[in-house]
Amino acid sequence: MTITIKSTLAVAAVTLASALPIAAGAQAASNQTYPTKPVRLVVAFPAGGSTDIIARLVGQRLGERLGQPVVVDNRGGAGGTIGTEIAAKAAPDGHTLTMGTTSTHVIAPAAYAKVNYDPVKDFEPLTLVASTPYLLVLNPGVKANNLKEFIALAKSQPGKLNFASAGTGSTTQLAMEMLKLAAGIDIVHVPYNGNGPAGTAVLGGQVQALFGSMPAVLPHAQAGRLRPIGVGTAKRSPALPNVPTVAESGFPGFEVSLWLGFFAPKGTPKPILARLQKELTDIANNPEMKAAFEKNGASSVTNTPAEMNALMKAELEKYSKVVKAVGIELK
């Protein structure tokens, strides 16, 4: 028995030793020729949504730069976990990439009882490309003109006000839950099926408040049909310079936004990763692309893989706390 194992090991060692240079050679070759076929960009949300639009905008440019088309593959469903799992398990040869977001790489792993991928261990982060702020809006009928008044109002009638969200465990819910915890207020969560219906509910006054994604609520805020009382980002939004951030209204450090970035499956060869990082960073910094993002309510952001990993770890910790405090567990 021992002999067999030993000899097997020996054979394995020899094979490994001889295979290594070949693998290295193959890597060098693939590096010269990458990409050899169209690149699949998995988008874990349906076509036409905001993540899909950003992915297509960037994907088209990336295709032009790589000399091979980038094909968007929409694999929506289950809060983005289906598509992300597909990308995590794809061959790590640079021909499959995915557009990861706060939803797929932070919230889903934090809120779902079981997710079949690890946002940090199963992916090679490339770079962020865009981020969308969240905006706290009220129905104009609510008697509160700013965040302080809103909190005072909520405190004077605990459990009476309602807030809408795009669904249980969505960023829009967690953003408000975070504020509730920080301010010590009691507002009842009313989940809707997506950002659109949630916005409509606040527009129609069925529900009083919403921590909505900027593209969904900004037009209504600008038209005066929703009252913006707080921006979720660290800095004020250029689109609404008069609206203070939540952080400056008495909650230092408060920050909620939805970021979108590119990921490759773990194990994708380093030279390919470097090439993709460079191209994607260039694309996201292109003035034309910046303008296109802004039209879609997002702003262009880039960072390094190390920064992306740090961001994910920090956000996972932040959201896991909220998820635990509120008692959300999606199954």
Place this chain on the structure above:
Amino acid sequence: MEELFANLALGFQTAVTLQNLIYCFIGVFVGTLVGVLPGIGPLAAIAMLLPATFNLPPVGALIMLAGIYYGTQYGGSTTAILVNLPGESASVVTCMDGHAMAKNGRAGPALAIAAVGSFFAGTVGTILIALFGPPLAEVALKFGAPEYFSLMTMGLIASAVLASGSMLKAIAMIFLGLIFGIVGTDVNSGMSRFTFGASGLADGLSFVVVAMGLFGFGEILSNLEKGEEASSRDLLNAKLTHLYPTWEDIKLSTGSIIRGTAIGAFFGTLPGAGPTISAFSAYALEKKVAKNPEMFGKGAIQGVAGPESANNAAAQCAFIPTLTLGIPGSGTMALMLGALTIQGIAPGPQVMTQRPELFWGLIASMWIGNAMLVILNLPLVGLWVKLLRVPYRLLFPAILTFMAIGVYSVNNLDLDIYLTVFFGLMGYVFVKLKCEPAPLILAFVLGPLMEENLRRALLISRGDPLVFFNRPISATFLILTILLLVVMILPAVRKKREVAYQEPPSA
């Protein structure tokens, strides 16, 4: 009024150029071609064709999209009539009498009346958007959870009218539909229900899967049993009496088209189940007012004209919340909204004032798309009808292949194909048991919305059920529902009801 004409003139000025008309034609043509493939409904067709418009100038892209939208929608009705395959929930109604007409050799008139009814409804819808778009959108905002729940309840009760067989079977079908509708993630708690651990079921069963299985697959299975000779006889040997509607058909349909349009325009502005509720309500109404209710389900032309007009008017008016509020009413609308965003138009309250030429250009292109559709499709009716002459041994495998592609293309999930087979087998059993799948489909579509809104209404009212009666719109729907029930139960009308729901023994 003057302003309206000025606005419409601006719109047509923007939209009517030779180049744009060509875009529109391409859109309608490709949309019809793709939409007519069995299994590929408007949603899948638009998703496939959408990227083709990304590189066009904004107005050109919009007008092509409008063409694709109407083309695919009409293509969906074509498959419903010819091969009993509803492309989306509203077409389920068209299947019932449309396909029956095809079996009687009257596929031509059914297709033509569907096109004409849709055009009329589309024209009225366009005028309504131009006249009342923004105020109508305000009405949609008045609809909260209690209103939706009461509306859905009314729709569900009315759907019992759809059954031409026994009432008991219809109710059984409704309950089955409600159960299938429960599958997926519960909006309130985020918990999965009846998914058996399959992540592909987390968002519930897809409409395409259930409809393709029950209608398409089931129909094919039951036809195979009869053998090619016998099953082909239905469609082939039926005399193709007229390719186009007779004078009698037109007289019968005119009222239906007008009533259908009114119903569609009313429900269409409500985001959610506008077209479906409209089509089913129009069918129910036509059956009530018709002089020949016993013909419904066996090829009554009013059963095609009314719902098709209602569906199209609603589809048109669905643009009102989409454009003015930025709220997509359906999956298809969500895609259109995405396309607008890609073109740099953020739909919402400001689009009308900030980009009037685009807003009115889109409205004009809707009408042009509708007109182009009629011009293109009336001559093509003959061609579509010839499709029925393709022998079943060729037609069936082709339909099954396209159906599999269509089902797969919605979510790119292979599980969906297996589920379609499952529902196909179920559809076959239903054919054997003489159970009609239409009420099941309606309950499947409305059930989840009903549950969601019931629980939401009670959550907001903190558990007080009076919320459904305190709000005038909601109370009105509930009173209508009760009236409907009374009409069904009262012995005085039972006789009439029997005519309406029971097949005569001779059939």
